[in-house]
Amino acid sequence: MRRRQWANLACVSALALSLGCAAALAEGGAGTDPTLGIPLPEQPALVILDGEKPAAAQPQARAEATPDTPADARSATAGTADSEPGMVTGAVTPSAQPHGSLVTPDLPAAPAATPDEPVELDIPEIELPPADPALTPVIKPEAAPEPTTPPMRSAEPLIAPPDLPKVVVDLPPASEFAADITKRAAEALALPRLGERERADILAAYEANGNKPLWIDGKGWSEAGKRLTARLSRATEDGLRPADYPLPAFEASDKGSLAEADVRLSALVVLYARDARGARIEPRRLSKLLTPTLSLPSATEVLSELSGATDAGAVLAGYNPQHEGYRRLKAKLAELREHLDDTxxxxxxxxxxxxxxxxxxxxxxxxxxxxxxxxxxxxxxxxxxxxxxxxxxxxxxxxxxxxxxxxxxxxxxPARARGEQDIVAQMERWRWLPVDLGAKHIMVNVPEFRVRVVEQGRVVHETRAIVGKPETATPIFSHKMDHVIVNPSWYVPPSILKKEFIPGLAADPEYAAKRGYVVTRSKGGGISVRQPPGERNALGWIKFMFPNEHAVYLHDTPNRRLFANERRAFSHGCVRVDNPFMLADQVLGAEWTHERLKRLIGSGERRINLPQPLPIHLVYNTHVVGADGKLTTFEDLYGFHRMVRQALEQQG
The missing domain is CATH 1.10.101.10 (PGBD-like superfamily/PGBD)
Known part of the structure; x- marks a missing residue:
């Protein structure tokens, strides 16, 4: 029975709390949380129906909780003497008196309470751990709220942010140099052999960089600038002339001279890079048969690579040829300069x-x-x-x-000077070759009368060759071989047609037929002369094609006895190859062996494409240094070596 009494008392307390909150909300409207300033939700109205009103409280119970009773006494009388230990009691102060009386059936009735009389419950305090003052939120005072619902305010911690270290960046005064670079750029770019396009590209590179200096740091050369100037001063190591790249002088305290020196160094490194790739002389001006495709870098490319390089000097030196033949010549040049000429x-x-x-x-x-x-x-x-x-x-x-x-x-x-000039002229011709010769390629050295197949830097096939006569010289260029023709026909080239066949046909209409040639006349009056495939064909049984502006190629020959000569300059410009079917083994792959190709001899003309184009280089190496360091020279058949040497001497 006692448990039921205490349960009823708890229900009465909870109801009183609800009524007190409802009355407070009714009087003050929608409340606001005093801490966060958030409007509280509106509470629903509590309505007690007549049928649900509790019976009147017992007078004895009410008399024990009058307003005149002291607080400690009221707390003590909130329960009976029979209260169970552990019961939680408290004090509730309602703002309005509910209708009717609240009666607990099993408890004596309490006297009627006066309006707004508080009902006190003894609720023990909850022990909480001590709060960290550093984490206590601080609420900033706020102005009166606007008619609209105020936004939620964020709490700010009391912990102050740590002090950040000061970052000191020492930047060059680029803005101070911009005006001087713009003013002095034209004068700094006034180099005799620097083209207009390169000058424009250098100016564009500075403009794209906000006219900031590239090689100075406000006091003189930067680390990159020092490496570049060191490389220019050692240009003679690669057969170039340091006098072509005079380093600018400047006063460290003079911003104008610093700015001009920066632009001048850009012009010098561009000139050096292009010279290293073969721009010092134009081969076609020396001879129409010197037609290499030079790989000259643009000024934009050079400045972009150097400005972003860890070692700008090494990158600049890398524009010189990296081929083994060139490196051996460079070492021989250094060796010659170490020994004085005793002659x-x-x-x-x-x-x-x-x-x-x-x-x-x-x-x-x-x-x-x-x-x-x-x-x-x-x-x-x-x-x-x-x-x-x-x-x-x-x-x-x-x-x-x-x-x-x-x-x-x-x-x-002097012998020493002449030897240097010869090696430097030969090094210059190495600059005419592509940067990448090809993992597998064919190298035809005209003055040596040799054809070599090189794979991964190793010679895998070598044979003798017959080249053009001095009056019909073999041209010098690089190309790609893409197909082979078995049983070829030979179309007489215009030069031979003009010199031999037209005068012969004028004297004897059967001149060509008697020699096994077929003459075809066009509607416009022109003629072409063709030699059909056969044993006497000038091309032999096979020719290796790489279509080019000179209409020359590698081919077989019926006059194989000429290969026994030491000096083999007999052709009209094409390169005749000894043992051509062995060369075919190297270029056509395992599918087409020379035995299989020979079975095609005597049948119709047959074209066979290479598995992939093969680079071929017709070169003019009169000075060759072997792996043992020994220098070997070959006859300057067409005078090309002399032309290059004289052109370089005239520039000097």
């Missing part, structure tokens, strides 16, 4: 050409220059002619033993 320089006067058996007062001087002993008579004898021929071969001149104007000029140049 005494003898000045030989100009005069008529000297040949075997001629008498001339200059003969003793010639013999002294060649290191020969004196003779009783000034006769150009066989020993003198033989020594002179050896000198001519070493100098890249026709080894005919005749003292002509070119040989006389060569004799007047």
């Amino acid at each position: 005494p320089l003898v000045r030989i006067p100009a005069g008529p050409a000297l040949k075997l058996g001629m008498r001339d007062e200059r003969v003793p001087l010639v013999r002294a220059r060649l290191g020969l002993g004196p003779t009783e008579e000034p006769v150009f004898d066989r020993s003198t002619a033989t020594a002179l021929a050896a000198f001519q071969k070493q100098a890249g001149l026709p080894a005919n033993g005749i003292l002509g104007a070119q040989t006389l000029a060569a004799l007047g140049t």
